[in-house]
Amino acid sequence: MAKACDMDRQNQLNAAQREAVETLSGPxxxxxxxxxxxxxxxxxxxxxLIRRGTPPERILSVTFTNKAAREMRERAVRLLGAGRKxxxxxxxxxxxxxxxxxxEIWRLGYPAEFVILDRGDQESQARxxxxxxxxxxxxxxxxxxxxxxxxxxMVGVEPEAAAEAAQNPRDVLAATAYRxxxxxxxxxxxxxxxxxxxxxxxxxxxxxEALSRWQARFDHVQIDEYQDTNGxxxxxxxxxxxxHHNLCVVGDDDQSIYGWRGADLRHILxxxxxxxxTRVIRLQDNYRCTDQILQLANNLVRHNKSRHEKHLIPHxxxxxxxxxxxxxxxxxxxxxxxxxxxxxxxEQQVLPGDAAILFRTNEQPRVFETQLxxxxxxxxxxxxxxxxxxxEIRDLLAYLKVLWRPEDDISLLRIINVPARGIGATTxxxxxxxxxxxxxxxWDASAEAAAAxxxxxxxxxxxVAFQQLLNRFRADCREHPxxxxxxxxxxxxxxxxxxxxxxxxxxxxxQLMRMAVVEDLVKTLKDYxxxxxxxxxxxxxxxxxxxxxxxxxxxxxxxxxxxxxLMTLHSAKGLEFSRVYLVxxxxxxxxxxxxxxxxxxxxxxxxxxxxxxxxxxxKDYLTITRAARRMKWGRTIFTQPSRFLNEMRAAHPxxxxxxx
DNA sequence: CTGATTGACGTTTTT
DNA sequence: CGTCAATCAG
Numbered sequence: 001m002a003k004a005c006d007m008d009r010q011n012q013l014n015a016a017q018r019e020a021v022e023t024l025s026g027p028x029x030x031x032x033x034x035x036x037x038x039x040x041x042x043x044x045x046x047x048x049l050i051r052r053g054t055p056p057e058r059i060l061s062v063t064f065t066n067k068a069a070r071e072m073r074e075r076a077v078r079l080l081g082a083g084r085k086x087x088x089x090x091x092x093x094x095x096x097x098x099x100x101x102x103x104e105i106w107r108l109g110y111p112a113e114f115v116i117l118d119r120g121d122q123e124s125q126a127r128x129x130x131x132x133x134x135x136x137x138x139x140x141x142x143x144x145x146x147x148x149x150x151x152x153x154m155v156g157v158e159p160e161a162a163a164e165a166a167q168n169p170r171d172v173l174a175a176t177a178y179r180x181x182x183x184x185x186x187x188x189x190x191x192x193x194x195x196x197x198x199x200x201x202x203x204x205x206x207x208x209e210a211l212s213r214w215q216a217r218f219d220h221v222q223i224d225e226y227q228d229t230n231g232x233x234x235x236x237x238x239x240x241x242x243x244h245h246n247l248c249v250v251g252d253d254d255q256s257i258y259g260w261r262g263a264d265l266r267h268i269l270x271x272x273x274x275x276x277x278t279r280v281i282r283l284q285d286n287y288r289c290t291d292q293i294l295q296l297a298n299n300l301v302r303h304n305k306s307r308h309e310k311h312l313i314p315h316x317x318x319x320x321x322x323x324x325x326x327x328x329x330x331x332x333x334x335x336x337x338x339x340x341x342x343x344x345x346x347e348q349q350v351l352p353g354d355a356a357i358l359f360r361t362n363e364q365p366r367v368f369e370t371q372l373x374x375x376x377x378x379x380x381x382x383x384x385x386x387x388x389x390x391x392e393i394r395d396l397l398a399y400l401k402v403l404w405r406p407e408d409d410i411s412l413l414r415i416i417n418v419p420a421r422g423i424g425a426t427t428x429x430x431x432x433x434x435x436x437x438x439x440x441x442x443w444d445a446s447a448e449a450a451a452a453x454x455x456x457x458x459x460x461x462x463x464v465a466f467q468q469l470l471n472r473f474r475a476d477c478r479e480h481p482x483x484x485x486x487x488x489x490x491x492x493x494x495x496x497x498x499x500x501x502x503x504x505x506x507x508x509x510x511q512l513m514r515m516a517v518v519e520d521l522v523k524t525l526k527d528y529x530x531x532x533x534x535x536x537x538x539x540x541x542x543x544x545x546x547x548x549x550x551x552x553x554x555x556x557x558x559x560x561x562x563x564x565x566l567m568t569l570h571s572a573k574g575l576e577f578s579r580v581y582l583v584x585x586x587x588x589x590x591x592x593x594x595x596x597x598x599x600x601x602x603x604x605x606x607x608x609x610x611x612x613x614x615x616x617x618x619k620d621y622l623t624i625t626r627a628a629r630r631m632k633w634g635r636t637i638f639t640q641p642s643r644f645l646n647e648m649r650a651a652h653p654x655x656x657x658x659x660x
Numbered sequence: 661c662t663g664a665t666t667g668a669c670g671t672t673t674t675t
Numbered sequence: 676c677g678t679c680a681a682t683c684a685g
Contacts, residue, residue, distance in 0.1 A: 546675085
């Protein structure tokens with residue numbers, strides 16, 4: 001909303017922006033500092049390309065999040081006029097690759113109907129892969145394995161290469177598990193998030209005819225948030241633009257915060273070497289922050305060594321726009337911030353939606369939520385624990401997955417006894433043991449086990465009854481793909497899921513909340529059916545897997561605009577707010593303890609960039625806070641002020657300490 | 661098989 | 676402190 005206003009207000013582009021918009025061919029690197037209008041530039045550039053005769057569908061813009069993609073599409077429509085069709089392609093790397101893989105994955109021996117695993121399914125896969133392996137005394141939790149595999153995949157390491165490179169027992173274990181994991185994934189026609197990129201890159205590498213088909217689809221490619229590009233993403237882009245080099249990347253090396261996910265600063269720092277003839281354009285006019293906020297940001301990021309030199313020029317001047325506050329403990333910190341917002345809302349006609357509370361870790365918002373509820377201020381926690389991570393949603397999605405693909409045993413095992421229907425762990429394990437032994441699917445193994453009298457008659461009957469229920473609903477879904485939401489409602493009713501919620505959760509308010517979540521899923525499915533050209537369970541599940549966090553219901557959308565926003569610094573990337581509260585400015589939190597222990601300057605530099613991102617989200621007022629004491633695992637720990645405070649304060653006397 | 665209780669264990673960041 | 680797995684009595 002704020003962005004739309006900016007756009008109307010300054011209909012003009014400044015000289016650098018105009019240059020960026022009008023440099024249309026060959027490689028272009030736009031170094032766009034925080035708040036310099038890069039999203040605007042990318043959109044205008046698309047419009048300009050179209051105006052000069054490029055067919056819209058031959059332009060591809062890649063964004064970092066689905067939300068950013070949606071926003072950019074909306075902007076493009078506004079700029080080009082709604083009647084204009086078709087529109088340029090705007091998508092994330094993951095959606096793009098998923099789309100490509102639908103058509104090309106058969107080349108790698110996968111069935112075309114692959115499924116994208118969500119985080120929960122991925123964990124079960126990791127758990128299976130880890131079962132019964134032990135290397136020396138080394139142990140690995142599924143979550144750790146997922147992280148290790150992800151890091152390997154992002155730099156293109158195959159299981160065999162991982163095994164060869166393994167140095168210590170931990171790596172050996174991880175490599176063995178990786179091999180199994182990947183084998184199981186292929187066998188069950190599943191891909192994880194990283195596979196979407198990795199497999200697409202493999203196809204481009206090994207099947208020239210496939211690559212040239214995709215190369216021929218796009219004349220111009222633009223990449224946003226280029227500083228967060230990892231090795232695989234670079235390979236993909238490089239392959240796509242190889243024939244013409246019409247590649248425009250936009251980014252800010254000072255805002256690179258995804259190193260832990262394989263993002264490599266060398267891609268933006270060395271872009272001009274990788275693409276000879278690159279035109280470099282710098283956007284340095286900052287229209288977002290006040291001069292004071294900008295000065296803090298500059299003081300801070302100056303301490304990083306490897307970066308493109310930039311001088312952000314402020315265009316907004318105000319006094320008293322930055323503050324630093326210290327509190328005795330984390331509860332007082334939250335109390336004060338919330339009380340202040342409440343005061344501003346009541347007395348100064350500030351909207352709750354103008355304020356954002358930014359923090360480093362996901363355990364921090366808890367205290368703030370309690371206070372916000374107490375103050376009866378509307379708020380949203382964005383990013384973290386999302387709709388699709390909730391237990392109810394995962395259960396019901398597992399049902400839908402089993403309906404979509406009868407052979408999806410992972411999902412089946414999740415729900416076979418949810419709600420409890422007398423098919424317990426002993427029975428399922430017996431059947432699964434058989435299935436693994438005979439390389440069968442669950443239902444085949446179950447039928448054989450029943451025939452052989454290996455399981456009690458009562459169980460066998462329960463199993464058959466459940467299988468018939470699934471078959472009935474499956475047929476229903478196939479026959480009425482327009483009314484999937486009604487079918488889901490009936491399913492929920494028939495399996496008695498609401499009674500299950502009542503049994504699981506004793507408190508009525510909690511029950512209501514959980515049921516509302518279930519309602520939301522039905523509604524999401526309804527919306528999908530209404531909007532999709534050819535609705536199917538598969539289509540819905542793919543959308544759910546890809547867009548997960550962003551695509552919450554309308555109700556949440558509205559709240560996201562009008563409520564106080566709480567989010568991690570990572571999710572705040574690319575956003576801006578009138579008032580920012582950057583909380584928990586302490587050693588151990590920002591920079592995080594893990595990065596301090598890492599003992600490398602690179603790790604601290606990334607934390608510093610994180611702080612930089614936080615500071616530069618603020619348009620008018622920035623409040624930085626710290627708690628001297630904080631509860632962790634039920635214990636009190638004492639904290640030190642973050643080193644970044646000193647770095648910012650160095651040339652900035654207005655940042656004095658005020659005790660409460 | 662189910663439900664309740666105990667105990668160990670750990671927490672960066674996310675498409 | 677909160678989560679999750681393991682354990683035990685119905």
